[in-house]
Amino acid sequence: MKQFRLVLISLLIFSCNSKKRENISEVSVDNTFNNLTNLVDAFAENIIKNGNANSFAVAIYKDGEMYQNYYGEIDKGANNKPDDSSLYEIASITKTFTGSLVAKSVLAGKISLDDDIRKYLDGDYSNLEYEGQPITIKHLLTHSMGLKNKLTKGFEAIRNKVTTGTYDYKTDSYTIDDLLDELKNVEVNKKPGTVYAYNSLGPELLAHILEKVNKKLFKEQMNTFFKELGMNDTYLDESQKHKERLVKGYKGEIEEPTDHDPVYGAAGGAISTLPDMAKYMRYLIDNKNETWVKEASRVLFTDPEDDEQIGYLWQSIDIAEEEGYYYSKTGTSNRIQSGILICPDSNYGIILMVNNTSDEAIRDWELLFFRDIEPMVIKYPKLDLSSVFKTDFYENPIKAYKNFRTLKSDTITYHFELRDLNNFGYDLLNEKENQKSIEVFKFLTEEFPKNANFYDSLGEAYFVKGDYQNALISFKKALELNPDMKTSKDYIKKIEDIIIEKS
Template identity: 75%
Template sequence: MKHLKVIFLFLILANCNSSKESKEVMISEGKTFQMFAEIVDQYAENTLQNGNVNSFALAIYKDGEMYHNYYGEIDKVANNKPNDSSLYEIASITKTFTGSLVAKAVLEEKINLDDDIRKYLEGDYSNLEFKGHPITIKHLLTHSMGLKNKLTKGFEAIRNKVTNGTYDYKSDVYTIDHLLKELKAVEVDKQPGTIYAYNSIGPELLAYILEKVNKKPFAQQIEMFFKELGMNDTYLQASQNFIERLVKGYKGDVLAPIDHDPVYGAAGGAISSLPDLAKYMQYLIENKNEPWVKETSRVLFVDKEDDEQIGYLWQNIDTAEEEGFYYSKTGTSNRIQSGILICPDSNYGIILMVNNTSDEAIRDWEQLFFRDIEPMVITYPKLNLSSIFRLDFNDNPSKAFQNFRNLKSDTVTYDFALNDLNNFGYDLLNEKQYKQSIEVFKFLTEEFPENANTYDSLGEAYFVIEDYKKALESFNKALELNPDMKTSKDYIKKIEKITLQKS
């Protein structure tokens, strides 16, 4: 890991309209922030060593401070690290811009969420209803239109060409006129507003409706929105204009084709730099009480099947014990996996992008985002001792144990959750690092001898390696501390059954 000699803080000017770029100001190399940044960097560098990912771009906002960095190379062994001028295909994160414009139109009473969308369509669209229940603006925003097929044939054909790299920008044209014509033949086979089915048609129709009510081209509206937020390096449907700056991406080891979103690009056609996305994140957090920001993050639909709440094309809206209220959006193009998390109650946000969309790369991206980085952001300005322990353990288990013992009493500087440490043991167990997993669980039983769950976990690790004698000892100790520990009881029954079968 390269240690940072200078730590930077992005300060976004309060008046975004008058600012053409963000100021980059050197801040004090305070021990806590420097250690926080170095831990983040080390986790990113360690993830790169898995070999599944080319490069990461990361931005973290917390309590007025912004940290951003780049890791790896766009092309492996090419010495072309991403930088502030790199442009990323942010795919479905574009939908949140479209949703924001709709939220503004709703507040201005130009649109009503319960409007039948046929109010804004010219011609006969009698098919756009199910048993008298029409498709409304809200259904477009929440992917609950009730369509039998997620895409029309023409739209799907274009998307297939984009995915397989055969799309021709000159000859393969699909406009709003094509979509409106095909819309007359779609089938609505479910009551709108009842079933969640992620699709791109809704945002494109919303762009068309916004043109109707605002009497301006959608591209002009979105450009004005970017300028309001100071996002002067974000563009819609402009990949071909920025080929040299556009970050190449891979599907495993294979170079993936440039992405393209049909019609307006309202569902996924934006490209942006990391600093610009950081401005967007910071604006949403610092202006959380601004009417349109509150409206766009409001829950409009609950997907009961996946237990997910949807807003104005934002997803995963909820409230957590530590984070408070939060909402997020991910984007997956041919080349880039991206994600933005907004936690206004806890005053933090995270953006993470990776230029590889293989299953292994997306798994590494997800673990780096939510398992490694977010816990540290939640506890900052206290340093997350669980995260430090994980890094120390991977380098030297004895060092990890000693450091934890030395630091855990410093509750002013450090914070940790026993559950996070226990989960680390399970991560090792799931990775079949049995010896290391048992080392972690044994250490936790020694450090927290009154905690039944640590003994239960140790017993499970012994059970996996078929050391049933030690597993029983651990499970019995867990029950001694907590007679209601169900998992220990269940495992004891399993061991008894196995013992009888062998006898």
């Protein structure tokens, strides 16, 4: 599966006091699902120890089972773990709600995807076309308007104030009237529908169009939609009203300002709790055959640059070999990074939010989402033995070796990929845990003595440590098993050059 990103451990069987299990029609307790969520807990608790992220909020829905939990502290050292009342800025995930309202209006015959947007704008907008091709509803939905600049000057100025924390709610303002006025002077320098350029103007214009066709304020439409989804603790453009419950966020150690999305907030102005976001995820999966859900999640445009497929403001839509159809969206405010992944064909979804937007924290967010949680959920109800091994190793390496040897033959309960085990060794190496990395690779060569790649990896771990003698032994063993192992040949040459230099 292509990872949706800004780009984006193991079986410690312990329980967390903050563990939340949603009651889905009195769901029976499934030990396998408990084991999966214990692994999730262990991964999250372990990655928090890196010190980059303040706190994580996680929700997983799979085959009718829901799991929600929180890790870390909103403010480091304050012992204030997030909870079910904590409100998060979901930023651009707001766009998916806007897109869904458009999908409903399309199905109702009130809007056509091929409508020239000038049909809904009062005044002269002769500039909103390129070589006879007008900007259409579809182009607003897929970030392919063809504009020279992503934002108008006024919109950009307001966003800069928000980002720098200088926005004043009492005196600063940018309304739909301001946007429509500036829109008369924008330049369309590319054919609409040909170039992907992520922007916030499209969703705000869609909100204006929705007001016109539905004859109802956009905020009212959104609030009604939230309630239809069971999201009674989700709000549009009300950060100031609910600021006491709003999760503070950081960039590194610096507290970042509250986000604000000008105009309607259609591009990124919603705030929500983890339980409400979990309800959204569950609704989309349980009601995957509902007409508006299918319409809102279908592909409308493929970005020619990276082949990413876009729908009604959903992104990274595709079909994966194991998971089937999936779609996703990330959201990044000044201080919150969030993501939602929906896999309707395999009946699962994942939500992950972190209240720190430093590069390091976002990298941890990506690792927790894509490296740790998602692969386990894909294979469920089988448990990932690689994940079990990793968590056991952090607790007690001897226990990890013993359990792996005992469990690896139980192919009914467990599965594992050799590359995942190998990657764990490299994770340790990247974390400067050189000796632990060597121990893992040594264990793997003992368990899989005919695997040349494990010997090659062991050689690299020895090389990083500066133990060239053992590195040579490992690389030569790798070549004995696979004479075409290029990395082993390259490292042997490096070692020989180092020895010659020293002599």
